[in-house]
Amino acid sequence: xxxxxxxxxxxxxxxxxxxxxxxxxxxxxxxxxxxxxxxxxxxxxxxxxxxxxxxxxxxxxxxxxxxxxxxxxxxxxxxxxxxxxxxxxxxxxxxxxxxxxxxxxxxxxxxxxxxxxxxxxxxxxxxxxxxxxxxxxxx
Numbered sequence: 001x002x003x004x005x006x007x008x009x010x011x012x013x014x015x016x017x018x019x020x021x022x023x024x025x026x027x028x029x030x031x032x033x034x035x036x037x038x039x040x041x042x043x044x045x046x047x048x049x050x051x052x053x054x055x056x057x058x059x060x061x062x063x064x065x066x067x068x069x070x071x072x073x074x075x076x077x078x079x080x081x082x083x084x085x086x087x088x089x090x091x092x093x094x095x096x097x098x099x100x101x102x103x104x105x106x107x108x109x110x111x112x113x114x115x116x117x118x119x120x121x122x123x124x125x126x127x128x129x130x131x132x133x134x135x136x137x138x139x
Contacts, residue, residue, distance in 0.1 A: 042122060060103070062133075063095055067108035067116045074116050089123055096129060107135035 066076030073081035075088040077095070082088035096104070104124070108117050124132060 042118065042125065044121065062103050062105045063092070063099070065092065065104060065106045065120065067106065067112045067120065069109040069111040069113075074113065075120075085119070092123075093127060096127070103133060104129060105133045105135060 064078050066081075068074055068076055068081070070081075073083045075082045075085070077088065077092055082091070096102075106117075106120065124130075
């Protein structure tokens with residue numbers, strides 16, 4: 001008859017690793033939460049004024065850019081809407097080259113995507129278009 005040997009009770013000699021794993025996970029979470037995250041920023045200089053007369057309509061012709069709360073056509077220029085960023089940016093830069101002295105006015109819907117505004121400001125900054133007015137709603 002074949003008999004097997006009784007298994008040895010080897011679990012009694014192994015240390016319990018549960019507290020060690022708990023500490024490792026706590027340290028990992030701590031390190032993940034305290035790690036430095038690189039955030040890309042863009043400096044925007046906003047003029048400081050106390051006078052509300054600055055919020056007046058321009059008397060000359062302007063390039064009017066719109067940032068709309070519309071998924072299909074998020075950008076606009078002089079009443080024309082654009083669904084494609086490349087088409088919008090090309091048209092805008094061509095108009096600025098034709099009329100370099102014409103001021104640029106940006107009007108953004110407050111419910112519009114902020115990324116679209118930052119994308120437009122980055123385009124203007126990379127093409128050295130500095131003279132810009134941002135339309136604000138008086139409260």
